[in-house]
Amino acid sequence: MKAILALADGRVFHGTALGATGEMTGEVVFNTSMTGYQEILTDPSYCGEIVTMTYPQIGNYGINLEDVESRQPFLSGFVVKEACDFPSNWRSTMSLDAYLKENGIVGIQGIDTRALVRHIRDQGAQNGIISSLDLDPESVVAKARKAPPLVGRDLVKEVTCDKPYHWDEGPWKLGEGYVKNDKPSRFRVVAYDFGIKRNILRNLVAAGCDVTVVPATTPAKDVLAMNPDGVFLSNGPGDPEPIVYAQENIRELLGKVPLFGICLGHQLLALALGGKTFKLKFGHRGGNQPVQRSDDRRVEITAQNHGFAVDADSFSDDAIQTHTNLNDNTVEGLACRDIPAFSVQYHPEASPGPHDAAYLFERFIAMMEKEKKHA
Numbered sequence: 520m521k522a523i524l525a526l527a528d529g530r531v532f533h534g535t536a537l538g539a540t541g542e543m544t545g546e547v548v549f550n551t552s553m554t555g556y557q558e559i560l561t562d563p564s565y566c567g568e569i570v571t572m573t574y575p576q577i578g579n580y581g582i583n584l585e586d587v588e589s590r591q592p593f594l595s596g597f598v599v600k601e602a603c604d605f606p607s608n609w610r611s612t613m614s615l616d617a618y619l620k621e622n623g624i625v626g627i628q629g630i631d632t633r634a635l636v637r638h639i640r641d642q643g644a645q646n647g648i649i650s651s652l653d654l655d656p657e658s659v660v661a662k663a664r665k666a667p668p669l670v671g672r673d674l675v676k677e678v679t680c681d682k683p684y685h686w687d688e689g690p691w692k693l694g695e696g697y698v699k700n701d702k703p704s705r706f707r708v709v710a711y712d713f714g715i716k717r718n719i720l721r722n723l724v725a726a727g728c729d730v731t732v733v734p735a736t737t738p739a740k741d742v743l744a745m746n747p748d749g750v751f752l753s754n755g756p757g758d759p760e761p762i763v764y765a766q767e768n769i770r771e772l773l774g775k776v777p778l779f780g781i782c783l784g785h786q787l788l789a790l791a792l793g794g795k796t797f798k799l800k801f802g803h804r805g806g807n808q809p810v811q812r813s814d815d816r817r818v819e820i821t822a823q824n825h826g827f828a829v830d831a832d833s834f835s836d837d838a839i840q841t842h843t844n845l846n847d848n849t850v851e852g853l854a855c856r857d858i859p860a861f862s863v864q865y866h867p868e869a870s871p872g873p874h875d876a877a878y879l880f881e882r883f884i885a886m887m888e889k890e891k892k893h894a
């Protein structure tokens with residue numbers, strides 16, 4: 520079956536349908552990871568986005584029901600050069616096409632993804648549509664132009680959990696699967712779910728935390744009433760600026776309890792500190808982004824997925840920039856000078872990607888340990 524991908528600026532690509540048939544609009548972005556498509560499909564931060572994979576063959580190791588990063592895929596479409604029909608892996612239970620169909624995600628394959636990515640790099644990420652119903656280029660371009668912009672929208676409300684829950688699953692082990700934590704936990708952590716990835720929760724459990732996940736709108740006073748040793752601010756979709764309720768809650772928590780933020784959590788912490796965020800031309804999405812630490816100048820290769828960034832000159836003297844992206848010099852991390860709070864723009868939990876930055880979970884533990892001693 521034929522399908523069409525149209526961008527709001529009028530560029531049109533013709534291919535064949537993948538996954539569900541239908542029409543979906545979203546901001547067209549690209550990810551350069553060579554593997555990890557299942558984790559990418561289920562990362563809630565992609566809500567509102569049509570994701571293009573630059574690696575030419577996707578789906579070759581199939582889909583299993585363990586390596587999901589959330590309860591369902593939230594992205595608005597999936598674009599690949601070639602989807603593999605014959606997956607081969609002992610953990611695979613279905614093909615990429617079947618998984619996308621089952622979850623109602625409209626995809627397209629057989630287009631020149633190199634040309635698409637070069638176009639996005641030159642013109643910037645923009646709205647688009649994948650359609651396997653309407654194949655008239657003019658009509659689909661018009662629909663892409665009418666799609667709501669990512670800027671200014673609260674997408675967190677679409678992906679957050681509706682009630683608090685306890686998380687006790689640790690990392691995956693060969694032959695055992697995801698292992699439950701049976702040891703007593705040293706630290707009680709409350710994790711704000713702005714669109715949280717499960718591997719963050721697994722890393723917190725592995726580091727010795729007892730984790731309770733709470734909905735994005737949970738007031739700071741309710742979180743403090745849970746008497747946590749630390750509060751985690753999760754990743755999540757869309758523009759951080761309209762998420763005012765989260766910025767207010769973070770402002771109330773600052774200085775009262777150690778804070779650690781990842782990606783959207785980092786942007787929200789910066790906004791709570793009086794900083795500003797802006798939209799990047801085409802974002803950072805992939806598993807090989809070089810990040811330099813300010814303290815010892817060491818470089819980490821990191822997993823990233825973000826379209827917004829913190830303005831380096833915007834946050835007050837209360838915080839310092841701790842990490843910098845070596846591709847474009849944007850802010851990749853910050854830390855408060857006098858109170859226990861820090862955050863990174865990238866993903867130390869990987870999933871998918873390199874583990875260079877896993878030490879940051881230990882840094883959060885050390886911060887909570889220090890505060891406990893002082894208490």
Ligand SMILES: NC(=O)CC[C@H](N)C(=O)O
Nearest residue numbers: 754755757782783826827
């Ligand atoms: N992974 C994330 O948390 C992404 C943060 C934010 N939605 C951005 O695109 O910049």
